[in-house]
Amino acid sequence: MKLVTTPIEIQAYAHDYRAKGATIGLVPTMGWFHEGHLSLMRKAGTMTDKLIVSLFVNPMQFGPSEDLDKYPYDLDRDCRLAEEVGVDLLYAAEKAVMYPEEFATTVHVKGLTSGLCGGSRPGHFDGVTTVVAKLFNQTLPHIAVFGEKDFQQLAVIRKMVTDLDFPVEIIAHPIVREESGLAMSSRNTYLQDDEMAAALSLSKGIALAKDLVKSDRNVTVKLVIDGVSRNILSHRECEIDYVEIVDKTTLRPCTQITTASVLVLAVKINKRIRLIDNSLMIEG
Numbered sequence: 001m002k003l004v005t006t007p008i009e010i011q012a013y014a015h016d017y018r019a020k021g022a023t024i025g026l027v028p029t030m031g032w033f034h035e036g037h038l039s040l041m042r043k044a045g046t047m048t049d050k051l052i053v054s055l056f057v058n059p060m061q062f063g064p065s066e067d068l069d070k071y072p073y074d075l076d077r078d079c080r081l082a083e084e085v086g087v088d089l090l091y092a093a094e095k096a097v098m099y100p101e102e103f104a105t106t107v108h109v110k111g112l113t114s115g116l117c118g119g120s121r122p123g124h125f126d127g128v129t130t131v132v133a134k135l136f137n138q139t140l141p142h143i144a145v146f147g148e149k150d151f152q153q154l155a156v157i158r159k160m161v162t163d164l165d166f167p168v169e170i171i172a173h174p175i176v177r178e179e180s181g182l183a184m185s186s187r188n189t190y191l192q193d194d195e196m197a198a199a200l201s202l203s204k205g206i207a208l209a210k211d212l213v214k215s216d217r218n219v220t221v222k223l224v225i226d227g228v229s230r231n232i233l234s235h236r237e238c239e240i241d242y243v244e245i246v247d248k249t250t251l252r253p254c255t256q257i258t259t260a261s262v263l264v265l266a267v268k269i270n271k272r273i274r275l276i277d278n279s280l281m282i283e284g
C-alpha cells in the first residue's frame, strides 16, 4: 500500500490506473477506522481492480462549536488497518492542499440538505458535497462506497452525482453494528462506560419501533416517534436532536408507515457526543 498526500500525485495514479484499463473504487473516510469502514473497503475491493481510501478530517463539514479539534486521528494505526484489507492507495491530504487560501467554491445540494442533520448542523452538507466532489475529481473512481449509517449523506451524494453528471456509481453499504447493537462510529471513542446505556438507546429505539410496526402495521407515525423518544429521554444523559420517520428517497416526513419509511435518529449524550442511527421500519 502507498500513502499519497497530494491531489496531483493521487490524480497521476488514477490516470495511470485508468490508462491500464483498471477499475477504481473509492471509499471516502475521516479515519480512525473501525469495522464499518473496513467492510466498506472490502466491498469496494471486491468490485474493482484498484482500491483508494481517502482519509481527511474535513474542516469544512464541521460547525464552529463541533468536535473538529478532538476528532480521533492516528495515521499509523489507520495505515496498518488499511493495508490489512488490501487498500492500494491511502490518500491522506493535508488541509492546506485541499483548501488553499484562495479556495472559493462550494457545492450545495438544495432540498435534501435542509432538514435532519442539515437542520441542526448548518453548512455541514456543503462541506461534505464540496469535499466529495473534489475527491471524485482527484481519484477518478468508477465506484464509490458510502455507509447507510449516514443515511442523509448518502441521499445527498446520490443527488449531487445525478445533478452534476459525475461518472461514478454510488454503492451503499448496510450499517455495521457492535454486538450490543450500537452502530459503529469513530465518535464512539468519546463514550465513557457510564454513557453506554444512553448510547444504546438509539438502537434500542429502532428495535422498539420495529416491534410496534410488526404488532400493528397501521400504527401511527406519531405513536412510534413518541414511544422511541420517551425511551431515549428516560436516560438523563440524552437530548434528542431529532427522531423522525421519513421517506427513504425524498427524506420528507412520512404520514404513514410503509416499506419506504426510515426511522432516523440523532441524539446528543451529555451535550458532548452526537450519535446518529437509522433503519427501515419494514425490512425486506
Ligand code: AMP
Residues within 6 Å of the ligand: 028, 029, 030, 031, 036, 037, 040, 145, 146, 147, 148, 149, 150, 173, 174, 175, 176, 177, 183, 184, 185, 186
Ligand atoms: P466517516 O469516517 O465517519 O466519515 O465515515 C466514512 C464512511 O464510512 C461513510 O460512508 C460512513 O457512512 C461509513 N460508515 C461509518 N460508520 C459506519 C458503520 N457503522 N456502518 C457502515 N458504514 C459506516
